[in-house]
Amino acid sequence: MLRACVEGYSLDALEPYMSKQTLEFHWGKHHRAYVDNLNKQIAGTELEGMQLDELYKFSYNNGNPTPYFNNAGQVWNHDFFWQSIKPGGGKKPSGEVLYLLERDFGSFEAFVEALKEAATTQFGSGWAWLVATKTDPLNENTFGKLMVEKTFNAVNPLIFGRIPLLTIDVWEHAYYLDFQNKRPDYISTFIDELINWDIVTARLERAKAFINFYDVIVPDDQIEYI
């Protein structure tokens, strides 16, 4: 399950924003341990061939998590996390992502504030997310929007029926070697320098298959993004 190297960039590619040492431990030890432990837990059971998404939602067991819930969640979250960042990332997105962020948060700065707030106030270990969600999941025709959420430990918003677009790991092991106790600095650096907006755009495209973001279906040739 573990790839040979982190998502197309080497361990020192994110310097000076995320050090090689952090990646060596975070990916090489923490993430690897979650994968090894999960493999051990599901070896020989009928869960072995399952897709990770399905395995994770299955392990949640409707609020009564099974023993492999934590490992499954952490493997999924970390895979998602490594894909969410890249060298030379950060800055402002463009196109539809920016349009929807401005529509649903008021401005890009407001979104950044909301993400920083969620990540800083997640007490203890956890994650902060940008998710796409239906405003009224019971009503087929309501349109979706983007939201910021935070979860603790190994939980991710899949189990609440959201579609995650971006995440930031705020377990202490993600930033302690580089920033020590200064979590807000880590979060600012992450937002300014590391976010891979291309992949967020790709995830948004995939999410459109499940969620309609606009109350009116606009034909492709009539869409205008600011």
Added chain:
Amino acid sequence: MDGKQECEQKMKQAYSEQEHRRDILDRFLDMAASMTRSCGRKLGSALRMCTPRGMQMRGFQTYSLPELSYDYGALEPYISGEIMELHHSKHHKTYITNFNTALEKLHDAKDPQSIVSLQSALNFNGGGHINHTIFWKNLAPKSLGGGEGPQGPLASAISTQYGSLEKLIAKMNSVGAAVQGSGWVWLGLNKELKHLLVETTANQDPLVNKGLVPLLGIDVWEHAYYLQYKNVRPDYLKNIWNVVNWKDVSQRVVWCLVMLASRSTSSLSSTLIGAKGISGVIIVIIVIFPR
């Protein structure tokens, strides 16, 4: 001097010696009684350990960072000075600052909604202050007795309940390593049953939430060990026992039992558990000379 005067003089001497001795005993008793009274008010439970200092003009109490009784580097090589400095002067300080802010907001809150919305801030930050205050006392450098095993009633309780100190340590280490995310592993006392228990709490929840008296707490938040031990929490847990201050742990047991005893004389006999040292003397004095 003739015999009668000699006799009188000797009697006076003996009498004054007796008075002298009684005086000393009286003074000792007074001192012990006042010590237990004042100490009993201040110590004995986790919450009371954090004595608030400074009443604000507006009438609510704020808290301040307690001093360590040892240098940051004194626990090396088991816990690095860098970690101790960050842990004490940054993490603990932040909990206190945020706790004071939340207390101020609580003081200013006018309606139930605002009061209830402060609940998590008070819980996180107040719990962090409580837990870390206990933690600094639970640790001591080797030069101040850190790592020397428990004595007296605590030692016998441990060997009765767990078999040996090594088995208790092994249990606490395995429980501590299994804590998901951030939290603490505790040796706690059920004061009704006079029973030791190994328990965990998540995030900064204090052990009193589980109805136990905290005796020894080990912080397993990553900030407590990451710079030195990285992801290998089991190594941190193995090494921290070298700097555990068992005298402090024993004292918490004794004070807890003294508090129970001073509330009900009928349970005094159960506190005569052969405690050694000054704590035992005080218990004996309370029994024989009830206040």
